[in-house]
Amino acid sequence: MHKDLSLQSLLMGLLVAFVGFASSFAIVLQGLKGVGASDMQAAAGLMALSIAMGVCGILVSLKTKMPISVAWSTPGAALLINTGAPEGGFSAAVGAFLVCALLIIIAGLFKPLGKVIATIPSALANALLSGIIIGLCFAPFQAISFNPLFGLPILLTWAIVGAFNRLFAVPAALAAFVLVLIFGVHVPESAFANLGASLAPPVDFVVPHFTLPAVISISLPLFIVTMASQNIPGIAILKVYDYRPAPGPLFAVTGLFSAFVAPFGGSSICLAAVTAAMAAGKDAHTDESRRYWAAIIAGMAYIVLGLLTGVVTAFVALAPDILIKSVAGLALISAFSGSAFAAFKEPESRNAAAITFLVTASGISFLGISGAFWGLVGGIVMLGLNKLTVKFAK
Numbered sequence: 001m002h003k004d005l006s007l008q009s010l011l012m013g014l015l016v017a018f019v020g021f022a023s024s025f026a027i028v029l030q031g032l033k034g035v036g037a038s039d040m041q042a043a044a045g046l047m048a049l050s051i052a053m054g055v056c057g058i059l060v061s062l063k064t065k066m067p068i069s070v071a072w073s074t075p076g077a078a079l080l081i082n083t084g085a086p087e088g089g090f091s092a093a094v095g096a097f098l099v100c101a102l103l104i105i106i107a108g109l110f111k112p113l114g115k116v117i118a119t120i121p122s123a124l125a126n127a128l129l130s131g132i133i134i135g136l137c138f139a140p141f142q143a144i145s146f147n148p149l150f151g152l153p154i155l156l157t158w159a160i161v162g163a164f165n166r167l168f169a170v171p172a173a174l175a176a177f178v179l180v181l182i183f184g185v186h187v188p189e190s191a192f193a194n195l196g197a198s199l200a201p202p203v204d205f206v207v208p209h210f211t212l213p214a215v216i217s218i219s220l221p222l223f224i225v226t227m228a229s230q231n232i233p234g235i236a237i238l239k240v241y242d243y244r245p246a247p248g249p250l251f252a253v254t255g256l257f258s259a260f261v262a263p264f265g266g267s268s269i270c271l272a273a274v275t276a277a278m279a280a281g282k283d284a285h286t287d288e289s290r291r292y293w294a295a296i297i298a299g300m301a302y303i304v305l306g307l308l309t310g311v312v313t314a315f316v317a318l319a320p321d322i323l324i325k326s327v328a329g330l331a332l333i334s335a336f337s338g339s340a341f342a343a344f345k346e347p348e349s350r351n352a353a354a355i356t357f358l359v360t361a362s363g364i365s366f367l368g369i370s371g372a373f374w375g376l377v378g379g380i381v382m383l384g385l386n387k388l389t390v391k392f393a394k
Contacts, residue, residue: 008284010106010293010294053071101258128379204265
């Protein structure tokens with residue numbers, strides 16, 4: 001097994017973890033605080049989630065020999081920000097997190113759901129992926145508009161190195177980002193004042209308290225958003241790269257790990273969407289049977305990042321958010337071009353793919369569910385209408 005490890009997968013795995021953690025940890029922290037967590041409880045929840053998604057990602061990737069990336073539920077965390085603390089405080093929220101985990105496990109064990117997901121047309125899956133990642137693909141150019149001295153070195157490094165060796169283009173861009181952060185971003189002296197204290201992993205066990213209002217206001221929305229915006233798109237993206245794991249067991253195991261971390265303040269873990277394309281794509285390795293190591297390395301890195309939550313969050317927070325997104329965007333340009341081509345290749349599914357892409361890329365949210373789910377629904381409806389009109393025409 002270790003012979004499948006390569007420098008290419010190692011670098012991509014580290015990049016997956018960096019992007020997955022740095023791009024959204026602030027949303028997770030704010031989401032936990034939004035349902036009543038103290039600063040200490042929010043930090044403990046972030047650490048628990050990072051370690052859990054690392055361990056879970058390693059185990060499922062080793063078991064399936066597929067690059068299955070696991071992430072925290074970013075849409076779910078965003079939902080929590082404006083939910084408000086339930087009656088009973090953060091303990092009631094933790095109880096709701098446990099109920100949500102149970103619902104995910106039940107959904108995973110419900111076999112008809114897996115059969116439905118397996119029937120998603122390839123064109124729509126590719127359109128979904130394109131719509132999810134296009135926003136990040138804009139980021140490298142938006143970073144130049146934000147500050148040319150910050151954005152240009154990252155983009156030029158990626159372009160120049162990629163012209164000679166495409167495999168090292170993204171790692172070189174990441175190195176350029178680090179140099180920009182060191183030499184370009186002003187670091188206040190106060191940033192180092194509490195460095196020693198932040199080295200200790202934050203741990204805070206919360207006794208769950210179960211209330212009906214918390215289940216209704218937190219568990220159900222969190223379950224729906226996590227399934228619709230992360231788990232289902234995550235399976236669809238793996239399908240784009242010809243990986244076809246059984247969806248049910250994956251959902252169930254992420255639900256099980258979510259249950260483990262809930263008493264430590266963690267909201268929910270799930271299948272990754274954006275970073276799934278990074279670990280499963282050609283940049284992780286030219287041989288698709290060896291790309292699973294990228295997800296394993298990412299899992300190891302998530303565990304380390306979780307244990308160093310205090311230090312990592314302090315330093316990553318110093319970088320402008322657009323610079324972090326620009327590195328992720330450069331890593332996903334290849335995935336975008338490939339998925340966009342595959343989505344619109346066949347004339348008979350082109351309109352349906354366009355609906356999926358446009359709705360997903362629009363960033364709309366309806367009933368608390370992101371555009372990724374509604375884009376897929378719209379594409380399936382359009383595909384059905386097209387087939388219906390063809391049938392009547394005959």
